[in-house]
Amino acid sequence: xxxxxxxxxxxxxxxxxxxxxxxxxxxxxxxxxxxxxxxxxxxxxxxxxxxxxxxxxxxxxxxxxxxxxxxxxxxxxxxxxxxxxxxxxxxxxxxxxxxxxxxxxxxxxxxxxxxxxxxxxxxxxxxxxxxxxxxxxxxxxxxxxxxxxxxxxxxxxxxxxxxxxxxxxxxxxxxxxxxxxxxxxxxxxxxxxxxxxxxxxxxxxxxxxxxxxxxxxxxxxxxxxxxxxxxxxxxxxxxxxxxxxxxxxxxxxxxxxxxxxxxxxxx
Amino acid sequence: xxxxxxxxxxxxxxxxxxxxxxxxxxxxxxxxxxxxxxxxxxxxxxxxxxxxxxxxxxxxxxxxxxxxxxxxxxxxxxxxxxxxxxxxxxxxxxxxxxxxxxxxxxxxxxxxxxxxxxxxxxxxxxxxxxxxxxxxxxxxxxxxxxxxxxxxxxxxxxxxxxxxxxxxxxxxxxxxxxxxxxxxxxxxxxxxxxxxxxxxxxxxxxxxxxxxxxxxxxxxxxxxxxxxxxxxxxxxxxxxxxxxxxxxxxxxxxxxxxxxxxxxxxxxxxxxxxxxxxxxxxxxxxxxxxxxxxxxxxxxxxxxxxxxxxxxxxxxxxxxxxxxxxxxxxxxxxxxxxxxxxxxxxxxxxxxxxxxxxxxxxxxxxxxxxxxxxxxxxxxxxxxxxxxxxxxxxxxxxxxxxxxxxxxxxxxxxxxxxxxxxxxxxxxxxxxxxxxxxxxxxxxxxxxxxxxxxxxxxxxxxxxxxxxxxxxxxxxxxxxxxxxxxxxxxxxxxxxxxxxxxxxxxxxxxxxxxxxxxxxxxxxxxx
Numbered sequence: 001x002x003x004x005x006x007x008x009x010x011x012x013x014x015x016x017x018x019x020x021x022x023x024x025x026x027x028x029x030x031x032x033x034x035x036x037x038x039x040x041x042x043x044x045x046x047x048x049x050x051x052x053x054x055x056x057x058x059x060x061x062x063x064x065x066x067x068x069x070x071x072x073x074x075x076x077x078x079x080x081x082x083x084x085x086x087x088x089x090x091x092x093x094x095x096x097x098x099x100x101x102x103x104x105x106x107x108x109x110x111x112x113x114x115x116x117x118x119x120x121x122x123x124x125x126x127x128x129x130x131x132x133x134x135x136x137x138x139x140x141x142x143x144x145x146x147x148x149x150x151x152x153x154x155x156x157x158x159x160x161x162x163x164x165x166x167x168x169x170x171x172x173x174x175x176x177x178x179x180x181x182x183x184x185x186x187x188x189x190x191x192x193x194x195x196x197x198x199x200x201x202x203x204x205x206x207x208x209x210x211x212x213x214x215x216x217x218x219x220x221x222x223x224x225x226x227x228x229x230x231x232x233x234x235x236x237x238x239x240x241x242x243x244x245x246x247x248x249x250x251x252x253x254x255x256x257x258x259x260x261x262x263x264x265x266x267x
Numbered sequence: 268x269x270x271x272x273x274x275x276x277x278x279x280x281x282x283x284x285x286x287x288x289x290x291x292x293x294x295x296x297x298x299x300x301x302x303x304x305x306x307x308x309x310x311x312x313x314x315x316x317x318x319x320x321x322x323x324x325x326x327x328x329x330x331x332x333x334x335x336x337x338x339x340x341x342x343x344x345x346x347x348x349x350x351x352x353x354x355x356x357x358x359x360x361x362x363x364x365x366x367x368x369x370x371x372x373x374x375x376x377x378x379x380x381x382x383x384x385x386x387x388x389x390x391x392x393x394x395x396x397x398x399x400x401x402x403x404x405x406x407x408x409x410x411x412x413x414x415x416x417x418x419x420x421x422x423x424x425x426x427x428x429x430x431x432x433x434x435x436x437x438x439x440x441x442x443x444x445x446x447x448x449x450x451x452x453x454x455x456x457x458x459x460x461x462x463x464x465x466x467x468x469x470x471x472x473x474x475x476x477x478x479x480x481x482x483x484x485x486x487x488x489x490x491x492x493x494x495x496x497x498x499x500x501x502x503x504x505x506x507x508x509x510x511x512x513x514x515x516x517x518x519x520x521x522x523x524x525x526x527x528x529x530x531x532x533x534x535x536x537x538x539x540x541x542x543x544x545x546x547x548x549x550x551x552x553x554x555x556x557x558x559x560x561x562x563x564x565x566x567x568x569x570x571x572x573x574x575x576x577x578x579x580x581x582x583x584x585x586x587x588x589x590x591x592x593x594x595x596x597x598x599x600x601x602x603x604x605x606x607x608x609x610x611x612x613x614x615x616x617x618x619x620x621x622x623x624x625x626x627x628x629x630x631x632x633x634x635x636x637x638x639x640x641x642x643x644x645x646x647x648x649x650x651x652x653x654x655x656x657x658x659x660x661x662x663x664x665x666x667x668x669x670x671x672x673x674x675x676x677x678x679x680x681x682x683x684x685x686x687x688x689x690x691x692x693x694x695x696x697x698x699x700x701x702x703x704x705x706x707x708x709x710x711x712x713x714x715x716x717x718x719x720x721x722x723x724x725x726x727x728x729x730x731x732x733x734x735x736x737x738x739x740x741x742x743x744x745x746x747x748x749x750x751x752x753x754x755x756x757x758x759x760x761x762x763x764x765x766x767x768x769x770x771x772x773x774x775x776x777x778x779x780x781x782x783x784x785x786x787x788x789x790x791x792x793x794x
Contacts, residue, residue: 065424085430097421101443110439114429160429 009042010163010196011076011088013062018071019221020057030221031057034071037215037224041076044187044197046207048249049217050257055200056094056168058222062198063091063166075164087115089164090157094172096149098141098156104128105137108156115160127155130189132178146173151182158189165190165197171206183209184235191234204253208245209236216252226252288630308653310493318490319498325479330498332475333464336392340399341460345453347400348407356415356441357433366412367547373405374724374769377463378731378743379762381470382750386568395467395475402463406721407452414448415441450514457506461499466728469736470750484736500638570759578756591745592760596768599741603730606662610669610726611719618677622707623699628678635675647729651737661733661740668729669722673715680714681707709787716780723772727765 015037022029031054039045047055060066062073064080075083083089090111098107108124128137131151141149150173157165171179187210190197201207207214208230216226228248236242293312300311310318319326351369355362377398384394418440426436468477476495483491552572559569566574579585579592621628647664654660684707692702734743742761749757 060424063428065427081430084428087429089428091424091428093421093424095419095421097419097425099422099440099443101446111429114426114431114435114439 009194011078011083012041013037013039013164013196013198014074015062016071016074018058018061018073019069020054020061020066021069032061033221033223035222035224039196039198039213041196042194043212044191044199044210045213045215046199046201046211047215047217048201048204048207048253049222050219050253051202053217053219054222055217058217059091059166059168059198059200063089065091083164087117087160088162089166090160090162092150092153092157092165092167092170094168096141096146096153096173098149098152100141103138103140104133104144104152107141107152108159111156111159117160120159124155124159127158128152131155131182131186147171147175147178150174151178154182154186161193163195165195165199167197167199169200169202171201171203179206188234204246204249208242208249214245214249216249216256218256225256228252284630285634288634292634308489310490314490315494315497318494322491322494326476326494326498329474329476329479330502332392333395333461333468333477334502336395336467336475337399337460337464339392339396340401340463341403341456343396344400344403344460345407345456348404348411348452349449351404352408352411352415352445353437355412356437363543364546364550367543368550369405369408370773371547371551371766371770372401374727374766374773375401376724376731376746376762376765376769377402377466377728378469378735379746379750379758379765381467382746382758383568383755383762384467385470386755387564390471390473394470395464395472395477398467399460399463402459402466403456406455406459407449409717409721410448410452411445414445417448418444450510454507454510457510458503461503461506465499466732469732481736568753568755570755574756575760575763579760588757588760592742592757592764595740595742595745595761596764599727599730599734599743600768602658602661602741603665603726606665606730607669607722607726609662610666610722611673613666614670614673614675614718615677615715617674618681618711619703621678622681622703632678635671635678638671647733647736651733656738661730661738664733665726665729669726672722672725673718676714676718677711680711683714684710712784712787713780716776716783720773720776720780723776724769727769731765 015035017034017036018032019030019034020032022031035058047058049055057066061068062075062080064073064084073080075089078088080089098104099110102110105124105128108127109119109121112119112124125137128134131154133148133151133155136144136148141152144152150170154167154170157167171182174182183206187197199207199211212230214226214228214230215224216228217223218225226249228245230245232241232245296309297311297313300309300314303309351365355365380401381394381398384397388394388397415437422440422444423436426432426440464475465477465480468475469481472478476499480492480495482488483495556571556573559571562569570578577585579588582588621631650664650667651660654663681703688706688710689702692706697705730741731743731746734741735747738744739747742765746758746761749755749761
């Protein structure tokens with residue numbers, strides 16, 4: 001379903017025959033097998049899959065940060081480049097990608113500067129409070145823990161009011177307790193506004209907790225092996241319905257798990 | 268090679284230790300001078316102090332003139348380096364051409380360029396300023412090139428994810444990431460500018476320290492020569508330390524030196540390398556020829572490429588010219604090569620020795636960092652006076668010139684081994700020798716090779732300066748002779764030949780570096 005620009009709901013994403021191959025000859029790596037995908041606007045889709053399967057590659061192709069080897073991506077009616085040029089999307093990178101010489105506040109404000117938006121200190125401070133970094137506004141990334149850095153990166157993502165959020169393991173370095181809290185609070189921030197979100201995670205429970213749809217990818221080259229809708233209302237509490245979905249996603253992953261290497265260690 | 272701009276905070280005991288070491292060195296110096304009194308070799312600190320107070324006005328004025336020329340060249344050279352590095356980043360296709368051109372200009376022998384600049388500029392500060400600029404721009408350009416690329420790819424993805432391009436990445440990411448590298452370059456450039464100005468003054472300036480140095484040396488004025496060398500060293504060390512201090516004032520929490528390793532994406536296709544070589548040669552010849560024509564310079568002293576070709580190949584006496592030139596070059600290389608190799612070996616050896624003896628290192632290193640700031644070529648007359656006008660003196664000065672940067676680069680490279688790796692080795696109770704050979708030595712290789720590359724023009728400068736000022740042998744002597752007899756064909760040919768030799772040596776070391784690093788540390792191939 002394509003959503004027109006200017007409407008309240010974020011744009012849908014269409015991938016047609018999208019594939020990515022790195023290198024040539026003996027060094028050739030097929031990261032993503034030709035894939036057709038249709039992601040609804042205003043919804044959150046989670047991609048889960050084994051490590052190194054090509055999840056991040058898919059996200060980078062959607063953002064247009066890597067060129068596809070074949071196929072194309074449309075975000076609403078636009079190409080990824082057009083979308084980026086008008087600052088319609090934000091990417092949360094796996095390692096936070098904070099600039100070490102800028103404070104937390106400076107890093108978050110940078111997103112608005114890069115997006116050619118007017119500075120909005122009040123909004124920046126609001127976001128800092130939302131991700132639980134109040135009191136750390138003037139600290140530099142080197143003073144923060146890994147989890148705090150990722151929270152700053154998420155605040156930076158939201159600072160430009162994007163229509164599309166691309167999140168690459170956004171909570172990977174966050175401790176378990178904080179992660180549970182952020183899983184409850186942060187999705188509400190974008191889901192209430194109708195933002196389209198694409199998230200990559202290796203945590204099955206996180207995917208089922210946050211997303212409206214969970215897409216399971218195979219080991220490299222990544223192919224879609226299961227596509228599971230999560231028709232539960234937010235906020236999602238622990239319960240049999242959630243557990244059943246977690247099991248379903250887990251089973252799909254296990255069916256396509258890479259074969260274990262032959263045992264070679266002599267006892 | 269990137270040297271850290273400075274050690275940010277040093278405990279007080281380290282300062283006391285350095286001061287104690289310096290005092291011991293001073294006393295030993297004075298004792299040696301007294302022991303050798305009457306041999307016209309060494310002037311001690313007390314003799315220097317009395318000479319300086321006797322000639323305070325003269326030396327102060329001379330220092331002022333030289334510092335003025337050095338400062339002018341410093342500003343021009345560094346601005347040029349920054350502009351070149353920025354263009355090389357913004358126009359990736361031009362990066363290779365710009366680097367090659369920058370290297371060729373860096374390899375021009377300062378000693379021979381001096382007399383030519385003197386003729387082109389006439390009297391005044393022109394040649395000194397130009398030579399100072401030439402002496403500094405490469406030592407800033409090279410670290411900047413690395414620094415501007417020293418950021419993880421994600422930071423650029425962030426910029427791109429908001430639809431912004433190369434200029435924004437340069438301003439928001441690269442400029443700040445490169446700052447520590449720039450400061451390191453600017454610090455090294457300070458003594459280099461002073462050295463360039465001095466060499467410029469050797470070639471016939473009316474005033475300045477270079478003029479006094481030549482005068483003192485010709486009249487075997489030992490106290491004067493040592494006093495001038497001391498002043499030059501002091502000014503250079505002050506400039507070096509001052510830039511470090513200014514930087515610490517500007518930013519008390521400096522961004523760490525990020526040694527991001529870039530994948531060696533540029534696959535070295537043979538045809539691309541050859542094409543680049545042809546392009547560089549054509550551009551150099553075109554720039555040389557066009558600049559002379561547009562400036563309307565007289566062919567008598569401003570030789571064009573075809574004049575050099577005629578002089579060495581087609582003119583009636585070309586065979587004789589070639590014989591003279593290559594004989595002189597052979598003589599120079601027979602001294603420059605052993606000196607260079609000796610300097611590298613001593614630098615590497617002392618760095619390893621000090622790593623094994625940390626207590627000694629803590630006392631010696633601050634002194635060595637300070638001594639690095641001395642434009643060593645100004646000691647050439649002293650060394651030649653001390654070691655004699657034979658081969659030993661010239662080899663010594665070349666070795667000393669190569670030794671200091673190699674030693675400091677190797678030591679800092681050895682120390683930069685990741686702490687986690689050292690911990691790993693500790694956890695297996697590895698011996699110091701295992702730690703050195705398996706971790707620290709490979710981690711040091713990039714630093715060693717970049718020092719070895721940068722030392723090539725420095726070694727040639729040292730040898731030719733010693734020949735020019737003292738021995739009269741080799742291509743340095745030939746250039747001094749041809750400059751005074753206005754034999755500009757031979758002078759220009761010397762410049763071209765020496766530059767070609769330096770570029771070839773630089774490229775050869777780069778090739779060895781790539782081969783070794785590909786084997787022992789592919790992730791360390793930054794360039």
